[in-house]
Structure formats: C-alpha cells, structure tokens
Amino acid sequence: ELFDYLKKECKKHNCKYIEGSYTPYDPDNRRGILVEGFEYPPMIFTSYNPPYYPTLLENIGFTKAYDTLALRANIPLNKPRMEKLANFVQRHLPALKLETLNPKEWKKQGQALYDIMKEASTNLNLSMAPSAKFVQDYIKKNRFFVKEDYVAIAYDKDKPIGFCAMLPDYNSVLKELDGKINIFKFLKAKKQIKACRGFLQYVIPAYQDKGVVIALYNLLSTNMLKNKNEHFEASTILEENIKSTNLVQSFEGSEIYKRYRIYHLEV
Structure with missing residues (x-):
C-alpha cells in the first residue's frame, strides 16, 4: 500500500x-x-x-x-614497498605536502576539503559537494568519532589537491557494550578496535594520475598500524569507478564483500 x-x-x-x-x-x-x-x-x-x-x-x-561496492582489505604490513611508491610520487611532485587534521585549523582545513570535493565531484564518485560550512560543521559535530590522524590532506605548495578520510569502526565497540553506554568500558573497548572505514577519497582531476592517493594511503596506513588496526573497509564505491576499485584491490587480502543497489522504477 x-x-x-x-x-x-x-x-x-x-x-x-x-x-x-x-x-x-x-x-x-x-x-x-x-x-x-x-x-x-x-x-x-x-x-x-x-x-x-x-x-x-x-x-x-x-x-x-x-x-555500489564495499571492499575490504588488510592494512599493508609491507611498508617498504608502499613507502618506495610514496617516495617515487614525492620525487615527481616535489612540492607535495601532507598533513592530518588539526583541531586548531578546522576552519581552514574544512575549506580545503570543500575546495577539493567541489573540484573533484563527478558522476563516478556520485557526490555533490556540500557547502564549506557543512564540511566544517560536520567535522565539529562528529569530532567524537573523527580521529585526527585518520584524515590526510594533500597540497601542492599551498593548493589543496586531495584527501582521504578514515573512521575507526566504533560499531564494534557498541556491539561489545551491547548498546549500553558505560564510559569506562567504552574507553577500554575503544583500544581494541581492529578495523576502520575509508569513507571519503577525493583527488582533483589534474592530479588523479600522479599517485597522490598512494602518498595519502601511505601516511594513513602508518597511522592505522600505530593504532593496531588490522584491516579497513573502503565504501561506498560506484561499480563503474574502476580506478578506485583497482586501488583498493591492490592491497593484500582485498575483496568485494558487500554490494548495495540503487533501484529505479518507471511510473
């Protein structure tokens, strides 16, 4: 009905x-x-x-x-190989600079994220860039979930050119607590998080074939390993977005493990 x-x-x-x-x-x-x-x-x-x-x-x-797809992969333990690739990217982009989120710079960095999303949004990433204020407010609103060193921004000199954002999988913590919030148990369970989710990845068109994402993932994987994460999910990716899918599938143990569907109906 x-x-x-x-x-x-x-x-x-x-x-x-x-x-x-x-x-x-x-x-x-x-x-x-x-x-x-x-x-x-x-x-x-x-x-x-x-x-x-x-x-x-x-x-x-x-x-x-x-x-749309969700892919799962192991966080690369073979850091020398990834670091070698990241160093290669750095040599070809000598002005490349990477930074992670800084609470004191949220307004500036929120603007950088917005600028990147606006320029990089296409039919293949299925995104319409939100306003700069929305991005800034979203970071502040979800600051409890956002881990500063899990969001990496790339610049060429002072121009923002790309970013990747990960989130620790707090769902596993809530499952451990059986839905009952206890701050002490939460903080203890938080240290046991083994996975994270990559939910945003953007590089502006002029830099999409220059290895910027490799440099970003190299930094993020280092930070994830420091926090004892073992694997990550990349989602959601349009099935036709071959570049993004191939990148994740280059990681050890990668697989497409969830599939979502947008339906349509002629009325």
Missing part, C-alpha cells in the same frame, strides 16, 4: 521516474539497498537491511539502476 500511494503521488505530480534509496542527511548518501554481504555487520555510518528488501522491491517492479 505504501508503494501504491507513492506511485499515485508521483503520477499526481507528473513524476515519471523513481530512484533510490537515498539518505539526504548523509554525505555518502547514494549507497542504496544492501543486496550482498548480509553475513557481515555494518561498519560505522553504513546501513544494513534484512535480505528480503531486494526481493520486495523487485516484486513491486523496481529494477537495478546501478550498484
């Missing part, structure tokens, strides 16, 4: 096409419905739905518009 009402309202307003699902308040808002990987728990700021959801939508008449 709900979908019948939806189709009725769409026709009433001369809307001939339905697509989703989307989450308007989430910057990573074009993930869709989980269709593969139900055996794995959701990582921080990702969604989960029961296995019957895809069947329900398909029985109503919805079909695939496109898929």
Whole structure:
C-alpha cells in the first residue's frame, strides 16, 4: 500500500521516474539497498537491511539502476614497498605536502576539503559537494568519532589537491557494550578496535594520475598500524569507478564483500 500511494503521488505530480534509496542527511548518501554481504555487520555510518528488501522491491517492479561496492582489505604490513611508491610520487611532485587534521585549523582545513570535493565531484564518485560550512560543521559535530590522524590532506605548495578520510569502526565497540553506554568500558573497548572505514577519497582531476592517493594511503596506513588496526573497509564505491576499485584491490587480502543497489522504477 505504501508503494501504491507513492506511485499515485508521483503520477499526481507528473513524476515519471523513481530512484533510490537515498539518505539526504548523509554525505555518502547514494549507497542504496544492501543486496550482498548480509553475513557481515555494518561498519560505522553504513546501513544494513534484512535480505528480503531486494526481493520486495523487485516484486513491486523496481529494477537495478546501478550498484555500489564495499571492499575490504588488510592494512599493508609491507611498508617498504608502499613507502618506495610514496617516495617515487614525492620525487615527481616535489612540492607535495601532507598533513592530518588539526583541531586548531578546522576552519581552514574544512575549506580545503570543500575546495577539493567541489573540484573533484563527478558522476563516478556520485557526490555533490556540500557547502564549506557543512564540511566544517560536520567535522565539529562528529569530532567524537573523527580521529585526527585518520584524515590526510594533500597540497601542492599551498593548493589543496586531495584527501582521504578514515573512521575507526566504533560499531564494534557498541556491539561489545551491547548498546549500553558505560564510559569506562567504552574507553577500554575503544583500544581494541581492529578495523576502520575509508569513507571519503577525493583527488582533483589534474592530479588523479600522479599517485597522490598512494602518498595519502601511505601516511594513513602508518597511522592505522600505530593504532593496531588490522584491516579497513573502503565504501561506498560506484561499480563503474574502476580506478578506485583497482586501488583498493591492490592491497593484500582485498575483496568485494558487500554490494548495495540503487533501484529505479518507471511510473
């Protein structure tokens, strides 16, 4: 009945096409419905739905518009190889500078993240750059979850050219606490986090084939190893975004382990 009402309202307003699902308040808002990987728990700021959801939508008449992927990989222990690649990038971009988040510089760095997202947003990363204020507010609002050395920004001289952002998987902590907040148990469980999630990765077009992401991942993997993380999830990536998928698949133990689907319906 709900979908019948939806189709009725769409026709009433001369809307001939339905697509989703989307989450308007989430910057990573074009993930869709989980269709593969139900055996794995959701990582921080990702969604989960029961296995019957895809069947329900398909029985109503919805079909695939496109898929997005979640990949899992081990954090590289073979640092000499990655450092060698990062040094190669540095030699070819001598003015390349990397920094992690600094609470004293959030306004400036928030503007840098916005500038990068605005210039790098394309149909392949399925993102519409939010406002600079939104980025700054998002960092402040989620500062409890944001780990400063898990967000790396790349500059060519003073020009921001790319960034990667990871989050520790606090979902595993909440699961350990059985949903009951206890600050002492939380702080203890926090030290046991073994995974993190890469949820944002942007490089402006002029630098996309120059190894900037390798340099960023080299810094982040060093920081993740310091915190005793063992693996990470990269999500969500449009299935047609071969560059991003290939990058993650170059890591040891990588696999596509979850698949989400955006559905559409002609009304």
